[in-house]
Amino acid sequence: MSTTMIIKEEVLFKANLAQVWDLLLNPEMTKQYMFGCAVLSDWKIGSPVYWKGKTEDGDEVVYVKGKVIAFEEGKLATSTTFDPNSGMEDIPANHVNLTYQLEEHPEGSLLTIIQGDFAGAQDGQKRYEESKKGWVEMVIPLMKKLLKE
Numbered sequence: 001m002s003t004t005m006i007i008k009e010e011v012l013f014k015a016n017l018a019q020v021w022d023l024l025l026n027p028e029m030t031k032q033y034m035f036g037c038a039v040l041s042d043w044k045i046g047s048p049v050y051w052k053g054k055t056e057d058g059d060e061v062v063y064v065k066g067k068v069i070a071f072e073e074g075k076l077a078t079s080t081t082f083d084p085n086s087g088m089e090d091i092p093a094n095h096v097n098l099t100y101q102l103e104e105h106p107e108g109s110l111l112t113i114i115q116g117d118f119a120g121a122q123d124g125q126k127r128y129e130e131s132k133k134g135w136v137e138m139v140i141p142l143m144k145k146l147l148k149e
Contacts, residue, residue, distance in 0.1 A: 005128040006116030009135050014108040015147045021074050023143060024100050024111075033142035037063050041079070043071050049079040061085070066095060076101055081115075088122045096121055113140075 013020050023029045027038030030051075037053040051064035066080035080095040088094045101112040113135060118128035 003119060004116065005118035005124055006114060007128065007132050007135060009113045009140060011111045011113065011140055011143065012105060012107060012109075013111065013144070013147055014149055017074055017102055017104060017109050019147060020102055020109045020111055023146060024102075025077065029146065032146055033139055035063070035138075041068060043068055043077065045069065045071055049081075051081075066098075069097065070099070074102065094121050096127070 015023075023033075025039060025041075025043065027040055030037060030039045031053070034051065035053065037051040039049065039051055041047055041049040045068050047068045049064075049066045049068055050062050052060055053063050055061055062084060064081050065084050066082055068077070068079050070076055070078035076099070078097055078099040081098045082088075082090060082095045084090065096116055096118055097114070099112075099114040101114070103110050103112075115131055115135075116128070118124040118131070121127060
């Protein structure tokens, strides 16, 4: 019996929906919390998504690539994710989905981050654990800090 490995984190921001949406999809914002990477896409279904950053030598690198599979302005963005530098085979089984769901909340905006399923992917357990730790310990706290919370 296989177990699913899906990360699900809910984050309550005191900010309005537009501010949180900007935090998620504005490349200038993502660089500040996503390990120096700017997210680049036109967010049309089927379009590519690239997370680009710079190496210590200043070279531009695509650290994560994928494609948009669902999008609803201000509410939902889902894309596949794959690290082209990982040495893993670039096949659908090694791509995992990343979803941002955003909704109004009495105290601000509720962001639900869903990433996975890592279960069928190469090095799935390791990737799941590293991603979970990255979200909880680094990315989400930086997101909160950027929105002054």
